[in-house]
Amino acid sequence: MTAVTASTPDTVATPRMALHLRMLLGEVTILGPGKAELxxxxxxxxxxxxxxxxxxxxxxxxxxxxxxxxxxxxxxxxASSRGGAVRGGASLTEQGETVLKAYQALLGEVDAAVKKHQRTLLKLASKV
Known part of the structure; x- marks a missing residue:
């Protein structure tokens, strides 16, 4: 992400909304967009x-x-098993399925909240 400063020309950046939801344990991301996609x-x-x-x-x-x-x-x-293409494989555990479903549901709710308020916020942040 490019830092925008007061001296950044208006033509370089326009306001936009971007949220990145992460679950942290200490400073370690234990779940975020990339891990959920994986x-x-x-x-x-x-x-x-x-x-x-x-x-x-x-x-x-x-x-x-x-x-x-x-x-x-x-x-x-x-859960994963060794063995290469024939015998190996991986699958989500019941816990994994529950975590992924809950994360996706939370993202849906966050997205709905952003859509509800983004127009006002972007208008307030825009110099247009």
Whole structure:
């Protein structure tokens, strides 16, 4: 995100709304837009590797995200088994499905609240 200062020309930036909802444990993000997207792809594909590919992310990075979520939630969100393309795979646990559904529901409610108030806020922030 580009920092906008008082000296930034009007033609460079116009006001817009952008919210990023994250769940933190200390300073560690245990759930946010990227991790939720990863969970959704794992749910759809049954594969951490394929989920990573869909997000243009390395398998190692995807696995680290899964490990953070599994380690820091009270119970794991993703169950995985080794074995390659034939026997391996991954799926959301019941806890993982519940967490993803709750996060998506919260995003829906936040989006509705933003839509309700954004016109007024953007108008107040605009020099037009």
């Amino acid at each position: 969970l959704g792809h794992i749910q759809e594909t049954g594969s951490i590797s394929e989920a990573a590919r869909r997000m243009d992310m390395s398998y190692q990075r995807a696995w680290r995200h899964v490990k953070v979520m599994n380690d820091l939630f009270p119970s794991p969100l993703v």
